[in-house]
Amino acid sequence: CTRGGIDDPVAIDEIKKFIAEQELREAARFVPPMVNQTGRPYPNKIAVIGSGPAGLSCAYYLATRGYPVTVFEKAPVPGGMLTLGIPGFRLEKDVVNAEIEVLRQMGVTFKTGVEIGRDVSLDQLRAQGYEAFYLGIGAGAGTVVGCPGDDLAGVHTAIALLRAVNLGERPQIGSRVAVIGGGNVAVDMARTAVRLGAGTVTVVYRRGREEMPAGEEETAQAGAEGIKFLFLRNPAEILGGVRAEALKLEVMTLGAPDSTGRRTPRGTGKFEQIPIDSVISATGQKVDLSGIEKGSALTFNQDGTVIADPFTYQTAQPDVFAGGDVVTGPKYAIDAIVAGREGAESIHRYVHEGQTLNLGRSRGAYRAFDASTAAVGIANFDNTPRQKAADSAGAGFSDTRGVFTEEQMKKETERCLGCGAAVVNENMCLGCGICTTKCRFDAISLVKIHDSSGTPYYRTLSRVLGAAAKRYGRLAVKTVAKAGGKNGLESGADSCMKSV
Structure with missing residues (x-):
């Protein structure tokens, strides 16, 4: 958010949360209309495999253009990681x-x-x-700890446990729980473990x-909920007979930065x-294609993506x-x-023969706002x-974060600098789209606001010829x-001279 270059970024999450709350009321729910160049639905059938954020986004943008879209999901409920991976x-x-x-x-x-790949093929x-x-x-398969003993009972992946919890299960994980990792999934899992009854996480x-x-x-x-953090420690072995009983950790030190800029643990x-x-x-997480790639020309990276x-x-x-x-x-x-969204644009072009997948599209290159170059004092x-x-109290599985009031939402949106806002005279705009490629924040887009259709060439030619004939006649x-x-004026002048 450009506002962050001045003080605090606009609270986009909270604004979106306010808007999302309105979607819960069916009367206030907005269902986008179909808008395309023909004014009628396209017949081209599109299959979206996976109903996570990427799949849902692709389905949405294809549906707004009038395509018949079917989303295939292997889980019992749609939503992917949004539904099953986030608590x-x-x-x-x-x-x-x-x-x-x-x-x-x-x-x-x-x-x-x-x-797809097991029940039905491409x-x-x-x-x-x-x-x-x-x-x-997505990448919906969890990775194991990767040390001796990670096959004992009581050793889990966070992805599998979060999926079980989101499906309504309440796994027994005991009182003393260690979560390995430092990303948002690790923190989500630790907070979930507290809610599952763990005493020490x-x-x-x-x-x-x-x-x-x-x-x-x-x-x-997580810290406010009593979760402890043990830094510079790496699992060396999980000890126990049938079940995990203790975790042996090696003390680490940090060396030179790696390719990501983070210092390498040693x-x-x-x-x-x-x-x-x-x-x-x-x-970490990894991709599980479930055989989708069989018989296709798909190619893969070393990590399976x-x-x-x-x-x-x-793809290939x-x-x-x-x-x-x-x-x-x-x-x-x-x-x-x-x-x-970008995949939907490419599919829209692909199913219509002769269309390019590249031309006329924004690269979306982003440049951060530099306050020192502002033309006016900010x-x-x-x-x-x-x-x-205002947050509510509680530590259950429900979201305790508060929602903006309408007044707060209006005040917060007024803080927006409007870096992509512009008023365009539609009678003067040619619709060339050059402005969308020049905005360095990729904040400008062309949106169709009313339907219009061109005239076939032969009709255009006949209209031009007819209009030209009328013009020459006039x-x-x-x-x-x-x-x-002119002749009348000259005759009148001669008469006047003779009278004089």
Whole structure:
């Protein structure tokens, strides 16, 4: 947010939360209309595989253009990581379900419990008339701890446990729990463990606090709930007979920065041990294609992610597009949403023969706002403080974060600098789209606000010829009239002279 270059960024999360709350009320729910160049739905069937943020985004943008979209999801409920990977106290499921209901009202069909690659193949879907596919299955498989003893009972992956909890299960994890990892998933799992009844929850991370990728707000909330953090420690072995009983840790030190800029952890040869009932791995996620790739030309990176064009999202299989975590590995939901939007644009072009997938599209290159180059003084530009919602008490599985009041929402949106806002005279705008490519924040987009259709060439030609004939006729009449008027004036002048 550009506002962050002045004081505090606009509270975009809270504003979106306020808007999402309105979607829960069916009377206030907005269902986007279908808008395309023809004014009627397209017949081209599109299959979206995976109903996470990338898949839902792709389905949404295709549906707004009038395509018949079917979303295939192997889980019993749609939503992907939004529904099954993020705990309810971070993202209420009724909000996600309300958005999915909007998609249904737009004509999107959801088929859950169907695993593409095992239950049905891509070739079988092609035989059913599907012309393009969007692969948005994410990286939904958890990774193990990777040390001796990680096959004992009581050792879990965070992804599997979070999925079970979000499906209504309450796994027994004991009183002493160690969560391995330093990302948002690790913090989410630790807070979930508290809600499952664990008495002592420790997050074990091999680097220091400064290198920890989890957000500061989430980490602070975890600390407030009594969760402990053990930095510069790495699992060496999980001890126990049948079940995990203790966790042996090696003390680490930090060396030179790696390719990501974080300092590399190195073992010191010193060890310590903590008693545990459960060890939960939140060290990473991986892609599980479930056989989708069989018989296709898809290519893969060493980590199992699908190789796709970074601009068009087209894979080596021309009718298959892919985006989100299945391509990039685990990233933020907003990155997957963008990938879904761009994938929808590429599919729209692909199913219409002769269209280019590249021309006329923004690269979305972003440049951060530099306050020192501002043309006007901004030190006292606007000192309205960032609004804060009142949180409710409690530590259950429901979201206790407050929601803006309407007044707070209006005040907060007024803090926006409007870096992408502009008033355009539609009678003068040619619709060339150059402005969308020049805005360095990628904040300008062309939006169709009313329907219009062109005239076929042969009709245009006949209209031009007819209009030209009428024009020449009017010019001829005017010429004759002017000539007659001039002669009349000259005759009158001669008469006057003779009279004189």
